Amino acid sequence: MLKQLRSLFQAAAGRHGFEKNMADELKFHVDQYVVDLVRSGVPAQEAQRRARIEFGSFDNVREDCRQARGLRLLDITWRTSRHALRALRHSPGFALAALIPLALCIGVNLTIFAVIDSVLLRPLPFPDADRLVTMYNTYPQAHVDRDGSSYTNYYERRGNIAGISGMALFRKAQPFSVTHPPRNVCRPWKFRPASSPPSEPLPSWAVSSGTKR
Amino acid sequence: MLILKAVSLKPLHGYGVLLRIKQISNDALEIPQGSLYPALYRLEHQDLIASEWGQSDNNRRAKFYTLTTTGRKRLKQELASWDRLATAIAAAMKTVPDEV
Numbered sequence: 001m002l003k004q005l006r007s008l009f010q011a012a013a014g015r016h017g018f019e020k021n022m023a024d025e026l027k028f029h030v031d032q033y034v035v036d037l038v039r040s041g042v043p044a045q046e047a048q049r050r051a052r053i054e055f056g057s058f059d060n061v062r063e064d065c066r067q068a069r070g071l072r073l074l075d076i077t078w079r080t081s082r083h084a085l086r087a088l089r090h091s092p093g094f095a096l097a098a099l100i101p102l103a104l105c106i107g108v109n110l111t112i113f114a115v116i117d118s119v120l121l122r123p124l125p126f127p128d129a130d131r132l133v134t135m136y137n138t139y140p141q142a143h144v145d146r147d148g149s150s151y152t153n154y155y156e157r158r159g160n161i162a163g164i165s166g167m168a169l170f171r172k173a174q175p176f177s178v179t180h181p182p183r184n185v186c187r188p189w190k191f192r193p194a195s196s197p198p199s200e201p202l203p204s205w206a207v208s209s210g211t212k213r
Numbered sequence: 214m215l216i217l218k219a220v221s222l223k224p225l226h227g228y229g230v231l232l233r234i235k236q237i238s239n240d241a242l243e244i245p246q247g248s249l250y251p252a253l254y255r256l257e258h259q260d261l262i263a264s265e266w267g268q269s270d271n272n273r274r275a276k277f278y279t280l281t282t283t284g285r286k287r288l289k290q291e292l293a294s295w296d297r298l299a300t301a302i303a304a305a306m307k308t309v310p311d312e313v
Contacts, residue, residue: 003259003260004258004259004260007257007258007260008258021266021276022250024274024276025226025227025250025275025276026250028226028227028228028269028273028274028275028276029226029227029228029246029250031273032228032269033228033246035271054246055246055247056246056247060247061247061250061251064247064248064250064251064254065250065251065254067251068251068252068254068255068258069254069255069257069258070258
């Protein structure tokens with residue numbers, strides 16, 4: 001298969017040479033046959049005629065040779081594309097009507113894939129991403145429901161909240177300080193209060209929302 | 214198979230292949246001239262034969278074909294399967310009523 005592709009590529013890349021060599025080769029054949037016919041006593045003109053007839057149509061043989069080399073498909077593709085381009089140039093309205101929806105569709109497809117890729121396909125960079133929770137600071141007297149936490153909050157809480165196996169900080173949705181998993185924080189069961197085992201599975205990671213300096 | 218056999222004996226140009234096949238088959242087999250070249254191109258495309266431009270006997274530029282290693286292997290296979298087929302057909306045709 002590789003060798004055939006190489007052979008096709010060589011023929012296509014040196015197309016001019018390929019055609020010339022092929023023509024030379026076929027001409028050599030007919031000339032040689034004429035020489036032999038003449039040598040066997042056939043008059044020169046008659047020999048020419050006979051050689052050409054017996055060989056058949058040069059064009060057909062050349063076309064068959066090209067096909068044997070795999071060039072025919074290339075030729076047809078090339079001819080069809082040129083024809084299509086010419087036809088499109090003649091009717092720009094139709095060309096636009098065909099190209100614009102095509103471009104839009106490709107664009108929309110790309111966008112949708114980008115979204116699906118980042119939202120669904122690529123997992124969050126945490127173990128057990130489905131057990132992730134976000135932790136906010138709440139200040140009821142100031143009527144602040146959800147606020148970011150500070151570095152101090154983070155270090156105070158890290159490893160000290162039962163049921164949270166690890167913590168990470170993030171800022172503006174960018175991972176900011178992620179210990180993965182933090183070396184001094186253990187898996188959930190180490191934090192479960194011995195007296196009251198939780199009925200619900202514990203969140204394995206808490207993500208502290210934002211930071212305040 | 215015949216073309217492979219012909220070029221296995223000695224590098225040949227297309228016309229030489231034609232003559233050689235005629236010669237080694239005692240004039241019994243002749244390839245139509247027009248279909249020889251597509252066959253040669255196909256064999257070369259399949260890497261069974263290789264070609265090189267050289268000088269012919271009468272000092273003209275001619276393309277000579279030789280057998281490649283892959284071609285040699287293929288010729289051996291074709292020969293073996295031809296032998297099997299020929300033996301089978303020969304055996305079948307020699308059968309007489311008593312043997313059935």
